[in-house]
Structure formats: C-alpha cells, structure tokens
Amino acid sequence: MAPRPGHRSIRVDGSGKPFLQGYRCGACGAVVPEPTMACRACADRTPPAPFKSPETGRLWTWTVVQRSYPGIAVPFVSAVVDLDGGLTLKGTVVGVEPAQLRQSLPLRLVYDDAGGGTDKDGAPWIGFHFTVAGEA
Amino acid sequence: MGDVYIQGADMIPFGRYNDRSYFQLGAQAVLGALDDAGLSIRDIGAVYASSCFNAQSMLGQKILKEIGQTGVPCINVSNACASGATAVREAWVAIKAGIYDMVVAVGAEKNPRGMLGGAPFEGPPPEGLFGSESMPAVFAEAGMVHAQKYGTTIEQFAEIAVKNHFHATMNPKAAYRSETPLEDVLASEMIAWPLTKLMCSANVDGAAALVLVSEKKARELGMSRAVRIRASILTSDPYEPRNPMMFDPNSVTRLAAAQAYEMAGLSPQDLDIVELHDCFAVAEILHYENLGLCAEGEGGSLIDSGATRLGGRIPVNVSGGLLSKGHPIGATGVANMVEIVEQLRGEVGARQVRDARIGLAHVLGFGAAAGIHILEHA
Numbered sequence: 001m002a003p004r005p006g007h008r009s010i011r012v013d014g015s016g017k018p019f020l021q022g023y024r025c026g027a028c029g030a031v032v033p034e035p036t037m038a039c040r041a042c043a044d045r046t047p048p049a050p051f052k053s054p055e056t057g058r059l060w061t062w063t064v065v066q067r068s069y070p071g072i073a074v075p076f077v078s079a080v081v082d083l084d085g086g087l088t089l090k091g092t093v094v095g096v097e098p099a100q101l102r103q104s105l106p107l108r109l110v111y112d113d114a115g116g117g118t119d120k121d122g123a124p125w126i127g128f129h130f131t132v133a134g135e136a
Numbered sequence: 137m138g139d140v141y142i143q144g145a146d147m148i149p150f151g152r153y154n155d156r157s158y159f160q161l162g163a164q165a166v167l168g169a170l171d172d173a174g175l176s177i178r179d180i181g182a183v184y185a186s187s188c189f190n191a192q193s194m195l196g197q198k199i200l201k202e203i204g205q206t207g208v209p210c211i212n213v214s215n216a217c218a219s220g221a222t223a224v225r226e227a228w229v230a231i232k233a234g235i236y237d238m239v240v241a242v243g244a245e246k247n248p249r250g251m252l253g254g255a256p257f258e259g260p261p262p263e264g265l266f267g268s269e270s271m272p273a274v275f276a277e278a279g280m281v282h283a284q285k286y287g288t289t290i291e292q293f294a295e296i297a298v299k300n301h302f303h304a305t306m307n308p309k310a311a312y313r314s315e316t317p318l319e320d321v322l323a324s325e326m327i328a329w330p331l332t333k334l335m336c337s338a339n340v341d342g343a344a345a346l347v348l349v350s351e352k353k354a355r356e357l358g359m360s361r362a363v364r365i366r367a368s369i370l371t372s373d374p375y376e377p378r379n380p381m382m383f384d385p386n387s388v389t390r391l392a393a394a395q396a397y398e399m400a401g402l403s404p405q406d407l408d409i410v411e412l413h414d415c416f417a418v419a420e421i422l423h424y425e426n427l428g429l430c431a432e433g434e435g436g437s438l439i440d441s442g443a444t445r446l447g448g449r450i451p452v453n454v455s456g457g458l459l460s461k462g463h464p465i466g467a468t469g470v471a472n473m474v475e476i477v478e479q480l481r482g483e484v485g486a487r488q489v490r491d492a493r494i495g496l497a498h499v500l501g502f503g504a505a506a507g508i509h510i511l512e513h514a
Contacts, residue, residue: 006259007266033381041375060378061284063276063328065268069251078267078328080277080382088378090267098329103284114260125260 006114006125009033009053009089018111018126020055022087023048031086055109056133057083064098081107081130093130106133138351140231141514142363143238144173145477147344147470149309150462153246158190159198161343162244165467166199169240169345174357177204180347181236186213186223186243187466195244217415219243220344220469221370221499221507227348228368237353243471244343245464252339252465268328271502272336272416274383276328279418282435283330288421290330292436294321296417297335297459299445304456306446306487311340311462335417335459342464344471354514362514363477366400366494373504385419385500389426392506396496397428400510404428407450407510408492409479411472413500414457424452427498427508446487454479454487469507472497480513 003018005011011021024031025048030041038045062079077093079101093107107130114127146168148161162185170177177200185196196210215222220243227241252271263269282288298318304310316324316334324334354362371392376384397403404427412427414420421435429450430438438444444452455461455475458468476495478484497509 004259007262008259030375030377060382061277061280063268063273063280063331064326065264065270065273065328066326067251067328068268068270068273069263072264074264076264076268078273078277080267080378082378086377088381090269090381092265092267103281114265117260119259127260127265129265 001121001123003124003126004119006127009087010126010128012126020053020087020109021050022053022085024051024086033087033089051085053087054084057081057107059101059103059105059107060088061103062093062101077101079130091128091130095131100132107131108133140228140365141349141351141354142346142365142477142511143349143354143357144169144175144347145474146172147309147474148342150311150340150342150464153341158187158244158246158341159195160202161246161341162195162242163199163202165244165343165345166240166242167203169347173347175238175347177206179238180206180208180240182208182230182239183210184213184223184227184239184241185210186219186470187245188214188216188219189245189248189465191219191466199242214466215505216501216503217413217465218370218469218499218501218505218507219466220471221509222469222505224346224470224473224509225368225370225507228365231348231350237350239348240345241348241470242343242345243467243469245466246341247339247464249339270328272331273328275416275418276331278383278385278422279330282418282422286433286436288436290322291318292439293330293417293421294318294332294335295439296414296420297321299439300414300453300457300459301334303446303454303487304460306485307456307461310456310460311338312460331416331418337415337458337463338460340462340464342462342467342471344467344474346470346473359514361481363480364512364514365509366402366512367396367508367510369396369399369508371395371506383502383504385422386426388504388506389423389498389500392508393427396508396510402494402510406494407496409454409476409489409495410450410452410498411455411457411475411495412452412498414453414459415463415500417459419500420452423498427496446489451489454489469499472499473509473511476511480511
C-alpha cells in the first residue's frame with residue numbers, strides 16, 4: 001500500500017517521492033505551514049500560495065525531553081528548525097549530542113517511516129527527523 | 137463613564153479535591169467573594185464563569201444551582217490559561233457599558249491529571265516523532281531562546297522556583313508550602329532541559345471569584361476595601377513568523393502590557409506588586425521583560441538581584457505563583473487578581489508587601505491569549 005504523509009507539511013509527488021510544502025503570501029511574503037483563506041500576517045485576501053520547501057535549515061531552539069507522556073521513549077531532542085526558504089518546523093533531532101546543540105546549527109531533514117506505524121487500512125506513514133547537516 | 141471596582145474577592149485553598157465537583161468548588165468561591173463584599177447572590181446581575189475544560193458544561197448555571205437560581209444571565213468562557221482573566225474582563229466590560237451594577241466573575245477547575253499539552257492529529261502520534269508538544273517542552277524551548285541570546289543560566293531559571301516556593305510558605309491557600317533550596321530544585325527530576333519538576337507549575341484543582349461593581353454602587357457600599365480596576369486588557373496572538381510551530385509567549389503579552397499601561401496611564405515603575413503567569417520557571421524571566429519590569433536581556437540579573445522577592449523593589453508572585461500556589465487552569469486568572477486585591481487591602485499577613493497601592497495581574501493562554509489587569513486601592 002502506498003505510504004501516506006504522517007505530518008501536515010509532507011506531500012507526495014507523482015512518482016511517490018515525498019516533499020515538504022509551505023505556503024507563502026504573495027503580498028507580504030509571510031510563510032505559514034498550512035493553507036489559510038487569507039494571509040494571517042497581512043490579511044491580504046489572496047490565499048498564500050503553496051511552494052516546495054528546501055529541506056535544509058538552522059536550529060532556532062530546542063530542549064532535551066527527559067519525561068514525556070506515558071509510553072513515549074525518552075530522551076529525545078525536540079527542536080524548532082528554521083528551514084531555508086522561510087518555513088519553520090518542529091521536529092526531533094537524531095544522532096546529536098546535547099552538548100553539540102547551539103542556535104544556528106545547520107540541520108538537514110531526513111524522511112523516515114514515522115516509527116513504523118500504519119493507518120487503519122495498513123498504509124505506512126511517511127515521517128521525518130532532523131540530523132546535523134553534513135552527517136549521514 | 138465611571139470606573140469599575142472589585143468589592144469582593146475570595147479563593148478556596150488550591151489542591152486536590154477528589155470528592156467534590158468543579159462547580160461545587162466554584163460555588164464555594166462565589167459564596168466567599170459575596171460574603172467578602174457583604175452581598176447576596178440576589179444582588180448579582182450576571183455571572184461570568186470560566187473553566188478551560190468545563191465551560192461547555194454550563195458552569196455558571198451549575199454554580200447557581202448550588203447557591204441560588206436567580207435567573208440572571210450566565211456567560212461561560214474558555215480561553216486556555218487566560219480563561220479566568222477573560223471572565224473578569226467580560227464582567228468589567230458589562231459594568232463599564234452600564235448594563236449591570238454588580239456582577240460575579242468566577243473561575244473553577246479540576247484539571248485533567250498528568251502532564252498537559254498536545255492536540256488531536258490525524259496521523260501517527262506525533263509526540264517524540266516530531267519533537268514534543270508537551271507544555272514543559274514548549275516552554276523549555278522558549279526559555280532556551282532567552283538562554284542563547286542572553287546567556288541566561290539554568291541556575292537563574294531555578295531561582296524563580298526557589299523564590300516562589302519560598303513565598304508559598306506564607307500562603308495557607310497554596311497547594312505546596314515547602315521551601316526548596318536551589319540544590320533541591322536542580323536535583324529534582326529533569327523534565328525538559330532546563331526545566332526540572334520543581335520548575336513546572338503544580339497541576340491542582342481550585343476556584344476563585346470576584347464581585348465587580350460600578351462606581352455608583354461602590355460608593356453606596358463603602359470604598360474602604362474597594363479596589364479600582366485601572367486597566368482590563370485581553371489580547372490574542374499577533375502574527376509571528378514561527379507561530380504556530382513555535383509557541384511565542386512574548387508578543388501576545390507585550391501587546392497586552394502596552395495597552396494596559398496606556399489604559400491605566402501608568403508605567404512599570406509605578407507598580408508595587410505583580411502576579412504573573414509562571415506556568416514554568418523560564419516564563420517568569422521572559423515576562424519580567426515582557427511586562428517591562430526590567431530592560432531587555434536583564435531578566436536573569438533581575439532574579440539574581442532579589443528585586444522580585446518579598447521585600448524587594450518589585451515583588452513578583454508573592455502568592456507562590458502557579459509554581460507552588462498551583463495552576464487550576466480556568467481559576468488561575470481570577471486567583472491572581474484575588475491575591476492582588478488582598479495585598480492592596482493589606483489583608484495577607486506574613487507575605488504582605490508593605491504599602492502596596494498598585495498591582496498588576498497577568499495570565500497567558502496557550503494558543504494564544506494574554507490577560508492583564510492593573511488594580512489600585514481605592
């Protein structure tokens with residue numbers, strides 16, 4: 001069964017390849033993560049237009065989560081990442097020592113299987129995480 | 137147009153009430169506030185009732201079924217952690233408009249247990265896969281922005297908890313009344329760096345209520361214990377580029393603060409006492425700057441200086457704050473104002489701020505809303 005986007009910013013193109021979609025206002029340039037009826041920044045009535053977002057960016061802020069909801073594996077690094085092109089995403093940074101983390105650290109988005117789960121029909125999810133740019 | 141006055145104020149002790157419903161807690165707070173004002177529910181023209189989780193259950197009507205079904209309008213509001221301030225603000229608007237002479241604003245809550253936060257989502261459960269939506273993680277990330285920009289340390293954030301837990305030892309209505317030295321705060325369970333468990337607000341039940349009256353009515357009832365509302369402000373979050381992927385506690389609070397100081401014709405230097413929304417220890421340092429209690433980037437040195445401790449230049453969260461008095465979501469915004477009212481009247485005993493004449497109460501609702509009230513002893 002074809003994989004389904006497991007995050008609202010993920011889309012799948014005609015060949016089954018995932019990409020990231022953001023929305024940019026033609027009037028003021030504001031970038032938002034979801035479609036809206038008008039621009040939430042400047043209230044222009046032309047809805048912000050979809051664009052394909054780059055998958056590289058920089059760390060804005062983070063925390064190391066040591067206790068989450070019951071059943072969630074810890075620790076993990078929760079991060080807010082400013083992607084090149086203006087879209088901001090929250091995500092988990094994998095394979096990084098907390099001591100390495102600093103504002104503006106270059107990061108790269110990597111698609112994954114979102115923990116291996118499926119939807120109710122058995123279709124696998126497409127998720128993502130971040131790694132330090134330049135590392136495998 | 138006359139001013140609006142607070143004539144009655146009360147809160148129940150915050151804690152766990154396993155054998156009582158949220159509306160019984162609310163009814164008890166309303167009776168306390170009415171007694172404080174020397175009034176009956178029969179005098180009240182409208183009830184503004186707040187609960188983050190139970191407003192839709194007709195909270196105000198349920199309260200009146202406990203204490204007297206007078207047939208007056210009940211307006212039930214939910215606005216996240218700003219629910220209580222929203223009820224007070226709506227009550228203020230109604231009196232300001234000249235529609236009523238005497239109204240009640242009440243907040244009552246029995247919080248869900250455990251760690252709060254997160255939202256329903258179609259897809260794989262996002263927690264851990266796409267970072268964290270837990271409230272401690274969200275506020276930790278906001279605190280880390282400050283730490284990166286200004287070098288604020290975990291010790292400075294922890295000192296907020298030390299101070300507020302110390303203040304709570306003097307508040308018999310606070311849920312937690314134990315002093316926590318710095319080493320205890322730092323050694324408690326790490327939840328989300330830099331927030332340890334003792335730097336997270338206490339998830340408890342509670343209720344608080346205020347009786348608001350018109351200027352004409354305040355003069356009839358006697359002004360000796362009346363408290364004047366100099367500003368009543370509610371804002372929603374203005375656009376910020378990272379919002380909503382990153383919660384921004386700052387811009388919505390700054391918008392409210394600017395409007396509140398303008399409405400009151402006052403500046404931060406005029407304040408004698410502040411109750412602000414310390415849902416997590418990092419938030420108090422952010423709000424020092426958001427409310428103009430210090431200059432940009434000086435929140436860390438403000439806590440170091442002792443200025444915000446009882447006896448300091450501008451005592452903050454003398455009630456113990458959300459960290460130790462507790463944070464029953466929909467009651468918090470009303471309870472913050474009860475503390476200011478009782479401080480301005482000089483009725484709080486050991487934790488009394490000397491000669492307090494003007495106080496500010498602030499709350500922040502996730503999603504977002506900010507409520508600020510500036511009060512002055514009449």
